[in-house]
Amino acid sequence: MKAAVYYENGGPEVLKYEEVPDPACHAKGVIIRVEAVAIEGGDTLNRWRGPLMTKPHVVGYQAAGEIVEVGSEVTHLCVGQKVATVNNWGSHAELRSVPARNCWPIPDGYDVKKAAAIPVTFGTAHDCLFEFGRLKKGETVLVQAGASGVGVAAIQLARRGGAGLILATASSDERLERLKALGLDHGINYTRDDVATEAKRLTDNKGVDVIVDSVGGPTLQGSINALAYRGRVSMVGAAGREPMVVDVGSMMGGNRSLSGVFLGAEIGTDRVHDNIQQLIDDAAKGELEVVIDKVFKLSEAADAHAYIESRAAVGRVVLVP
CATH class of the missing domain: 3.40.50.720 (NAD(P)-binding Rossmann-like Domain)
Structure with a gap:
């Protein structure tokens, strides 16, 4: 798969667009084909000074897309379902492995780009x-x-x-x-x-x-x-x-x-998990507005990070593979 990766901490220029191995599916997790990455402020902070948990490192908390593989112990999610996801890293990529607990179904017809920006x-x-x-x-x-x-x-x-x-x-x-x-x-x-x-x-x-x-x-x-x-x-x-x-x-x-x-610290609790699902459902009903300022290609991740750090955006900046 293609991903935006870096080998050392630094400014947006450390991000490279490269081929990396596909992620493996955990028994209690899923693999999604990423359709939208919502870049968090924490993503830019991690790029700047956070630990590189993998090398090359794929940064990123939030992404949404379609489930393409389901772990053997997962019963409440299925292939073909659209979900918003959160994990410690790995969003800036074409494929993503996440725990099933960190997935929230997206109501039919709701914009996947907006759903990606809701959980965190x-x-x-x-x-x-x-x-x-x-x-x-x-x-x-x-x-x-x-x-x-x-x-x-x-x-x-x-x-x-x-x-x-x-x-x-x-x-x-x-x-x-x-x-x-x-x-x-x-x-x-x-x-x-x-x-x-x-x-x-x-x-x-x-x-x-x-x-x-x-x-x-x-x-x-x-x-x-x-x-x-x-x-x-x-x-x-x-x-x-x-x-x-x-x-x-x-x-x-x-x-x-x-x-x-x-x-x-509490995202695995029922309280937070259920609250995030409610927020996604409310947004899908038009009760909350997810503001997307600009959309970049995944290959333009360095430009997207630089744009965020320019403090010109209002709302979220999104990457699409």
Whole structure:
């Protein structure tokens, strides 16, 4: 099969398009013929500094496609079925081996490219808001990196969950404007304005109840500074690629809290598995919108990664074999 691989960590230029051996099917897994790869922020981070679990390494969490082989112990999936999948690596390829537990059937007629982008992206956003952020109806929400995949999902899920005021950050007014159709009330251009100061201004100096922060680095302290009394930050990534140094003492006076969120730690549980299936079904019914900014060929994986890192995208970037 063909795959986008790399032999060492580095920038997008380390990605090569090469022939590699087909994956083997585990007794408790399936093989899918990949139709769409949704590139995660974690994919670019792994390419940059993550361990090479194979050599050459095929990076990637999320992909969707058609099952072409089923393991001997799998009874609930069948050849020909379309599924969205998640695994620690291996999405950037024409074929993919995944545990059956990490597959979610795609409703008939739903766009496979959109389905590919749901499990990690929407599942993470949902956990940040509700499982760890404990969002209640009427509370205010701030989404850092609102134009990211998780950001786009979080804005929609917060609106659907009854949030009062929804704020988000992005690097340009144009990107923020595109988010308003998804439920954004006010955008904050972080290249121009101090996020904490603007968040306080827009909430009559009360601060924000729940913050989804996928950026980390110095942005995380800004999130803490923007919190209301008893406000909660769900920290879910390190897209900024800078050290996370925060003043824990700054949380004490307002009884604020900070939770680290990693969907992968619980993705094998019934709670997360069932929630992801519900999110896919809801999207297929038109209740949630998966925003795909741009589609690249699998052979153009290096260009796709470079485009993501340019921070020009709104939503997900997808590869197709």
